[in-house]
Amino acid sequence: MTAPEAYPAAVELLEELTEYLPARYPSLYKRTAVGLDNLWSGESFNIVTRPLPEDPMQMCARLVQDDLAIMIEKPDGQYYLLAGCIVLPGFWRVSDKFGMPLSEIHTSGNVPQYREKLEKGMMNLFRRLKPEEIVGRHNYFFQVDADLGWSWSVGPEDSNVNGHVGWNTAEKGRAIDHHYFRSERQTLRRLPKSGGVVFTIRTYFHKIREVAEEDYVPGRLASAVRSWGDDVSRYKGKEKYADVLLEFLDKKHEEQVARGLDLSREDEVRAYPY
Secondary structure (H helix, E strand, C coil): CECHHHHHHHHHHHHHHHHHHHHHCCCCEEECCCEEEECCCCEEEECCCCCCCCCHHHHHHCCCCCEEEEEEECCCCCEEEEEEECCCCECCCHHHHCCCEHHHHHHHCCCCCHHHHHHHHHHHHHHHCCCCCCEEEEEEEEECCCCCCECHHHCCCCCCCCCCCCHHHCCCCCCHHHCEEEEEEEEEEECCCCCCEEEEEEEEEEEHHHHCCCCCHHHHHHHHHHHCCHHHHHHHCHHHHHHHHHHHHHHHHHHHHHCCCCHHHHHHHCCCCC
16 A cells, blocks of 8 residues: 555655666566566566556565565654555554554554664664665564464454554464464665655564574574563563473474584574574
8 A cells, every 4th residue: 555645655666676676686577668577477567657557565566575665754754654565464454554653653563662772763763774775684473373474373363453463462372383483584775766765574484393403593592582571572472382482492402402512603603583
């Protein structure tokens, strides 16, 4: 969806993708006189005709696997979510957040310590971000069902109109075979013409049993979960899965140590998001 005041930014994003994708991935995209062809899906995109045949954010979303959102600065200095195509939110609805300023998006989602520790830094980042810069970050959650688009274990997607659904409303005590590691790689970039700030959100989703086969990971994950404060634990729904998850991770860590895992080398593999 795209609000009228964000339409120029959404079109700019579409134009940027049309230029970038065929140059970067020529086996997947082909530039044409009016736009580009998605060679994988077989779709052709006309970005020249005005008005565009459909919402530019929908066109962007069919070009890349990332979820996309655009924040627009208003005269009050706040950045508002005014364009987006979010297919894999997991536990939140774009319709609940659309039109909100950055601060309200986070506070309405009960993000721990946002007001105290994060808000000022986030606002400074948005104001200082330059078009030639890309800022990236990762987050992670534990999910107790296999649905990538919407975690059904937290409740139906069309219920709870007040928007308080979250990982802390998930089913409790599900078997480890239902536990998944969910991580988002998020990037931020300012569009050079419109000044809108684009979020790209790439979701990675793996069974905990698979993740825990990698050296050092079970011990590090268990340590991270145990280090959460009360607010982070509530936000991430720790009470719903911690007993099952930590028992499994501790056992896998012990197995790795027993077969000769060198704990002194752990710092060499610290370049992970968790």
